Amino acid sequence: MKKEDTVKLISAEGMExxxxxxxxxxxxxxxxxxxxxxxxxxxxxxxVTFPEISAVxxxxxxxxFYWSLQYSRGxxxxxxxxxxxxxxxxxxxxxxxx
Amino acid sequence: xxxxxxxxxxxQVVEDGMRRxxxxxxxxxxxxxxxxxxxxxxxxxxxxxxxxxxxxxxLCIHKxxxxxxxxxxxxxxxxxISQQIFxxxxxxxxxxxxxxxxxxxxALEDVWLGEYPGVQDSWMDVISSQxxxxxxxxxxxxxxxxxxxxxxxxxxxxQALTFNHCENISEIGLKHISGLTNLTxxxxxxxxxxxxxxxxxxxxxxxxxKLDLERCTGIHGGFVHIKGLSKLESLNIRCCKCxxxxxxxxxxxxxxxxxxxxxNSNVTDFGxxxxxxxxxxxxxxxxxxxxxxxxxxxxxxxxxxxxLNVGRCGLTDxxxxxxxxxxxxKVLNLAxxxxxxxxxxxxxxxxxxxxxxLDSCKIGDEGLANLTGLSLLKSLELSDTEVGSSGLRHLSxxxxxxxxxxxxxxxxxxxLKKLSGLTALKSLNLDARQITDAGLSALTSxxxxxxxxxxxxxxxxTGTNYLRCFKNLxxxxxxxxxxxDAGVKNIKDLPSLTLLNLSQNCNLTNKSLELISxxxxxxxxxxxxxxxxxxxxxxxxxxxxxRSLSLESCKVTAAEIKKLQSTALxxxxxxxxx
Numbered sequence: 100m101k102k103e104d105t106v107k108l109i110s111a112e113g114m115e116x117x118x119x120x121x122x123x124x125x126x127x128x129x130x131x132x133x134x135x136x137x138x139x140x141x142x143x144x145x146x147v148t149f150p151e152i153s154a155v156x157x158x159x160x161x162x163x164f165y166w167s168l169q170y171s172r173g174x175x176x177x178x179x180x181x182x183x184x185x186x187x188x189x190x191x192x193x194x195x196x197x
Numbered sequence: 198x199x200x201x202x203x204x205x206x207x208x209q210v211v212e213d214g215m216r217r218x219x220x221x222x223x224x225x226x227x228x229x230x231x232x233x234x235x236x237x238x239x240x241x242x243x244x245x246x247x248x249x250x251x252x253x254x255x256l257c258i259h260k261x262x263x264x265x266x267x268x269x270x271x272x273x274x275x276x277x278i279s280q281q282i283f284x285x286x287x288x289x290x291x292x293x294x295x296x297x298x299x300x301x302x303x304a305l306e307d308v309w310l311g312e313y314p315g316v317q318d319s320w321m322d323v324i325s326s327q328x329x330x331x332x333x334x335x336x337x338x339x340x341x342x343x344x345x346x347x348x349x350x351x352x353x354x355x356q357a358l359t360f361n362h363c364e365n366i367s368e369i370g371l372k373h374i375s376g377l378t379n380l381t382x383x384x385x386x387x388x389x390x391x392x393x394x395x396x397x398x399x400x401x402x403x404x405x406x407k408l409d410l411e412r413c414t415g416i417h418g419g420f421v422h423i424k425g426l427s428k429l430e431s432l433n434i435r436c437c438k439c440x441x442x443x444x445x446x447x448x449x450x451x452x453x454x455x456x457x458x459x460x461n462s463n464v465t466d467f468g469x470x471x472x473x474x475x476x477x478x479x480x481x482x483x484x485x486x487x488x489x490x491x492x493x494x495x496x497x498x499x500x501x502x503x504x505l506n507v508g509r510c511g512l513t514d515x516x517x518x519x520x521x522x523x524x525x526x527k528v529l530n531l532a533x534x535x536x537x538x539x540x541x542x543x544x545x546x547x548x549x550x551x552x553x554x555l556d557s558c559k560i561g562d563e564g565l566a567n568l569t570g571l572s573l574l575k576s577l578e579l580s581d582t583e584v585g586s587s588g589l590r591h592l593s594x595x596x597x598x599x600x601x602x603x604x605x606x607x608x609x610x611x612x613l614k615k616l617s618g619l620t621a622l623k624s625l626n627l628d629a630r631q632i633t634d635a636g637l638s639a640l641t642s643x644x645x646x647x648x649x650x651x652x653x654x655x656x657x658x659t660g661t662n663y664l665r666c667f668k669n670l671x672x673x674x675x676x677x678x679x680x681x682d683a684g685v686k687n688i689k690d691l692p693s694l695t696l697l698n699l700s701q702n703c704n705l706t707n708k709s710l711e712l713i714s715x716x717x718x719x720x721x722x723x724x725x726x727x728x729x730x731x732x733x734x735x736x737x738x739x740x741x742x743x744r745s746l747s748l749e750s751c752k753v754t755a756a757e758i759k760k761l762q763s764t765a766l767x768x769x770x771x772x773x774x775x
Contacts (some may be wrong), residue, residue, distance in 0.1 A: 163253045170250040180260045182267060186274065189257035193278055197253040 106133065107146045108161065116155035120145075122164035127196035152191050159188055160195065205775030265296055276304040276330060282381025287313060297323050304330035311337035311359060318345035325349055333357035337386075343370030350759045354379055361386035361409075368395025375401045381428075384409035400425060407431040411458075431456040432692055435482065453477055460484035460506065466492040473498040480504035484530065491517030495520040501610035508532040508554065512579050521546050532556035532578065538564030545570060552576040556602070562588030569594055576600040580626065586612025586690050593618055604628035604650065610636035617642045628652035628674075634660030642664040648672045652698070658684035665690060672696035682708040700725035700747065707733030714739050725749035725773070731757040738765040746772040 106123045108116045124130045132141040141147045149157060163179075166178045180188065191197075208693060251259075261268065262285055271279040283300055286292040287310060297320055308746045310316050316339035324334065325348040332354055342365040349355065355377050360366055367390035374380070375398040383402065384407055385391055396419030399405070405426050409417055410433065417439035423429065429451050434440055440462035448454070449471040457475070460482045469492045472478070478499045483492070484506045492514070496502065497519060505526055512534040520543040523529075530545070531540075532554045541564035544553070550571050560582040568574070574595050585607035592598070593615045601619070604626045613636040616622070622643050627636065632654035645669045655677045661684040664670070670691045680702040688697070689712045697719060699705060705727040713719070714736045730752040737743065743766050746758065755774045762769045 160253070163256075167250050167253075178256055180256060180266050182260070185260050185264070186255050189254065189278060190275070191262070192253040192257055193275065195253075 103145070105145065108157060108159040109148040110152055110154040111150050112154050112190065114157070116157060116161050118161050118164065122161070122168055123147075124159075125164045125167045125197060128194065149191075149196070153187070156184065156187050156191050159184060160197070162189060163197065236463045241305065244484040249468075254281070258282055262286055262289060262291055264623075265299070267300055270299050270301065272302050274303070276306065279303040280305050280307065284309070290314075294320055301326045303327065306330055306332045307334075309333070309335045310339065311335040311361070316341065321345035321348040325351055328352060331356045332357055333359075335359040335380075337361035337384075339363055340365055342514060343367055343373070346370040347373040349373065350376060353377065356380060356493045357382040359384040361759065363388060364390070366390055368392050368398075371395045371398040374398055376546060380405055382407040382409075386410070387412040391416055391419075393417060394424045395419070399423050402426065403428065405429055409433040410437065411435045413437055417441060417444060420444045423448070424450060426451065428453060429714065430454060433458040434462065435459070436461045438463060440464060442471070442737065445469065445471045448472075449474060451475070455501075456480040456635075456686050458482040460486060464488070464654055466495070469495040470714070475499060477501055482506040483510060485509040487511070489513075490519060493517075493519030493523070502526065503549075504528040506530040508534070509557075510534060512536055512540075520544055520733060523547060524549065526550055528552040528609055530554040531558060534558055536560070538567075541565070541567040544568070547571065548573065550574055554578040555582060557581040559695055560584065562591075564588075565591040568592070571595065572597065574598055579606055580604045582606055583727065584608065586615075589613070592616065595619065600624040602626040604652070608632070610639070613637075614639040616640060619643065620645060624648040626650040627654055629654060630677075631655075633657075634663075637663045644668070646670060647693075649674075651675045651677065653677055655679055656684075658687075661685075661687035664688060667691065669693055674698040676701040678702055680705060682706055682712065685709040685712045689715060692716070693718060695720045695742075697721070698723040700727070700749075703727055705729065709734065710736040717741060719743055721745040723747040725751065727751055729753055734758065734761050737761060740766065744766055744768050744770050 104120050106120050108118065120133065124133065129139065129147060132147055136142050167180060199632045213502050258281055258405060261282055271282060271682045279300060283305055286296060294315065308324050308327070308331065317337055318341055321341060328351060331352040333356060334349065337359055338361065341363055345637045346366055347370065347469055350373050356379055356725065358374065358380060361384055366388060371391065378401060380402050381404055383405060391410065391413045392415045400422040404426050408423070408429060414437065416437060426445060426626065430453055431710065432448065432454060435458045438461070440459060442464055445464055445468040448569055452475065454475050455477050457478060459660065460587060461484065464486050466488050469488065473495050479501050481496065481499065481502060481504070488510050493516065496505065500565060502523065503525055505523065508530040509532065514537055515534060517540040524547060525549055533556060534660055538561055541560060545567045548570060551573050552575060556578045557580065562585055565584060565588040569591050572595065575597050577598060586609050589612045590609060596619060598619050599621050601622060606629060607632050608629060610633055620642060623645055625643065625646060628650050630653050632651065634657055637656065637660045641663050644666055647669055649667060649670055652674045656675050657679040661680070664687050671693050673688065673691065673694060676698060678701050681704045685705065694716050695718050697713065700723045703726055705724060707729055708730060709724065710733040717739055719740050720742050726749065729748055733755060734753065734757055746769060753774065757773050762772065
């Protein structure tokens with residue numbers, strides 16, 4: 100995987116998730132950060148820190164990104180959400196426009 | 198943030214009757230018009246070939262609705278998120294009085310429970326707990342009483358309040374809303390308990406822009422109370438038989454009125470003279486009023502008028518020369534009047550017209566010659582007139598036409614080639630017995646057609662070959678009796694079809710259902726009066742978007758349809774036999 104094709108998402112605790120840029124761009128918020136010209140430092144370093152998203156939620160979000168890519172390619176499986184994560188996940192989804 | 202963006206206010210500008218055209222057609226269950234009125238809740242139509250991925254937000258909301266018992270309150274959520282959960286529960290009919298409690302103090306902005314089952318006073322406590330966040334409430338059709346309505350007093354930010362046909366609301370309840378001065382929209386359709394005296398409560402609602410009292414029977418004399426509502430732009434008092442000329446006098450000073458609907462009331466030409474000063478009036482609906490062409494004098498003074506409905510007014514040619522002065526008109530409904538070609542002469546100069554409805558007027562081919570200059574016409578309704586083939590040549594230059602209704606006219610196959618250049622046409626109604634395959638063959642250039650109605654036309658299997666030219670068709674009706682399964686083969690390749698009516702073709706068999714099983718955008722299907730049997734039903738399983746299914750007078754039982762509904766067709770809400 101070439102470095103420029105990936106991004107690093109960093110959780111509140113500092114846990115790092117390296118994922119495909121294509122997957123991360125499922126989020127409208129991340130897409131804006133990575134693509135807006137001359138703006139965010141995130142675009143330069145390919146790193147985004149989420150001080151309000153915990154690792155367990157960020158992991159779930161990364162899973163969703165990949166699930167979403169597969170879904171739009173025709174593989175319509177079910178995405179499982181643990182009931183205890185739902186509320187927190189929803190707030191993160193709201194922030195990420197996902 | 199999302200809450201504000203997702204706000205969708207009721208923005209009906211033109212009354213629906215005018216758009217739809219008023220037609221007394223019957224026996225066509227499964228027509229799109231019927232669908233529009235039957236399903237008040239929005240529906241999701243699956244776009245074939247487009248995998249529409251649910252957002253994570255949608256998945257979470259879905260999950261919460263599934264596990265709703267596990268949550269005691271949503272107050273910790275941002276208000277736009279709890280709003281989305283609330284809306285989803287309403288939409289999926291899962292909201293109960295118990296679940297509603299979880300939304301206490303959630304700062305919801307919209308509570309739209311119109312026609313929702315079970316809504317009563319006991320719900321109002323939680324609804325009013327939204328306090329000053331609450332902006333719009335719809336409790337139409339509920340059992341809420343004056344006491345429940347009173348609880349909304351504290352929600353002082355309210356902008357829109359809808360209490361249509363709430364039988365338990367009386368003039369006493371109305372007093373409670375007199376302090377809601379931020380209201381811009383108020384609707385109490387079909388509320389028999391609203392009286393002239395009760396309307397006194399409206400007098401303080403100085404920000405009111407829209408007032409809807411359609412079908413209220415006791416409001417005569419109450420308009421003196423709204424004289425001061427200078428911001429009022431839209432007033433709907435359709436079908437209020439009690440309304441008379443005197444009431445028009447009371448509203449004559451509402452200078453900001455843009456939209457006034459007084460159809461089916463008791464106003465006369467004299468009453469309309471009170472309206473002459475309404476220089477901002479854009480839309481006037483007088484359908485079914487006891488007026489004559491004499492009222493056109495007053496109407497000519499309405500310089501901004503663009504929409505005029507004088508359908509079913511019993512107009513004759515007498516005095517119709519006054520129409521020539523209404524040059525700003527864009528939409529004119531003259532349907533069901535006793536006017537003849539002599540009246541059409543006076544429409545010649547109305548070159549801004551985009552829509553003209555002449556349904557069931559006594560007009561014929563010669564009259565249409567007066568329409569040739571109306572080059573902006575997009576919609577022309579000629580149903581049930583004496584128009585025949587030779588009149589159609591006058592239409593061939595109207596290249597902006599998108600909607601043309603020639604049902605029950607004298608038009609024959611030979612005339613239809615005059616329409617072949619009208620390539621902007623999206624909707625064409627040729628429901629007439631004398632139309633056959635030959636007529637259809639002349640229309641293959643109309644590739645933009647979205648709606649094609651050949652209800653009573655005598656189309657055979659051969660004729661269906663021409664349908665292949667109409668790849669964009671969303672609705673199709675062929676019920677002339679001449680189709681067999683072989684003809685349905687040509688229909689199965691119309692991927693956008695959402696409405697298909699093939700009833701009265703008694704030779705159709707289960708094979709037809711097999712053929713159309715790939716039309717997965719279908720929302721409404723009617724194959725009544727055919728040889729379909731219970732054995733054919735499984736072919737319908739892939740039609741996940743189907744909401745209406747009619748298989749009347751077939752060898753099909755209600756029990757089998759219900760089985761199909763519960764196992765494969767979750768969206769099916771209406772079916773026959775039932």
